[in-house]
Amino acid sequence: MAITRLAARDRMALHAFALSCVIGCLAAHAANAAVSADEAYLDALQGTWLMEGMLGGAPVRYLADGQRVLQGGFIRLRMIDVESPPRYEADVYIGFDPNANDYVAHWLDRFGAAGARVVGRGERRGQVLVLSFPYAEGVFRDTLTWLPLSGSWTLLLEAQRADGTWSTFASYTLTRGAQH
Numbered sequence: 001m002a003i004t005r006l007a008a009r010d011r012m013a014l015h016a017f018a019l020s021c022v023i024g025c026l027a028a029h030a031a032n033a034a035v036s037a038d039e040a041y042l043d044a045l046q047g048t049w050l051m052e053g054m055l056g057g058a059p060v061r062y063l064a065d066g067q068r069v070l071q072g073g074f075i076r077l078r079m080i081d082v083e084s085p086p087r088y089e090a091d092v093y094i095g096f097d098p099n100a101n102d103y104v105a106h107w108l109d110r111f112g113a114a115g116a117r118v119v120g121r122g123e124r125r126g127q128v129l130v131l132s133f134p135y136a137e138g139v140f141r142d143t144l145t146w147l148p149l150s151g152s153w154t155l156l157l158e159a160q161r162a163d164g165t166w167s168t169f170a171s172y173t174l175t176r177g178a179q180h
Contacts, residue, residue: 053172
């Protein structure tokens with residue numbers, strides 16, 4: 001009789017454990033399904049990219065890799081020039097702040113700490129995210145555009161002139177894959 005009761009208790013414990021596992025899986029699925037449109041927009045930057053474009057009128061090519069980092073709080077877009085040795089490297093961290101309903105960006109590159117003092121802030125309208133970086137020398141504007149039909153991105157970097165007009169600093173297209 002004691003063995004039968006023990007077996008019944010074990011069965012109840014096993015059922016309770018299985019039920020808690022199912023509830024945990026459903027809660028995790030619900031949390032993933034509840035990803036905001038702003039986070040989903042950033043998630044589209046994940047993966048390996050070939051980044052080609054113009055910088056100061058000269059053609060450039062980078063390999064880029066987008067990943068969720070810091071427990072998912074940011075997308076890090078790591079870029080490195082395909083030249084050997086690379087002439088440029090950068091990590092751009094972009095996150096969405098739901099409390100302020102805006103995006104925050106940190107652009108860290110081979111030029112060091114001076115440029116890293118400035119934090120970019122921006123808003124998204126549809127598939128276009130515009131980030132402004134208020135540098136002491138003038139404002140820089142980064143415009144990221146997601147093109148879901150082609151699965152690609154464009155990135156336009158502009159500098160504001162003293163008269164308030166904008167000039168193109170660099171422009172890139174990011175396409176899937178890392179061929180070089």
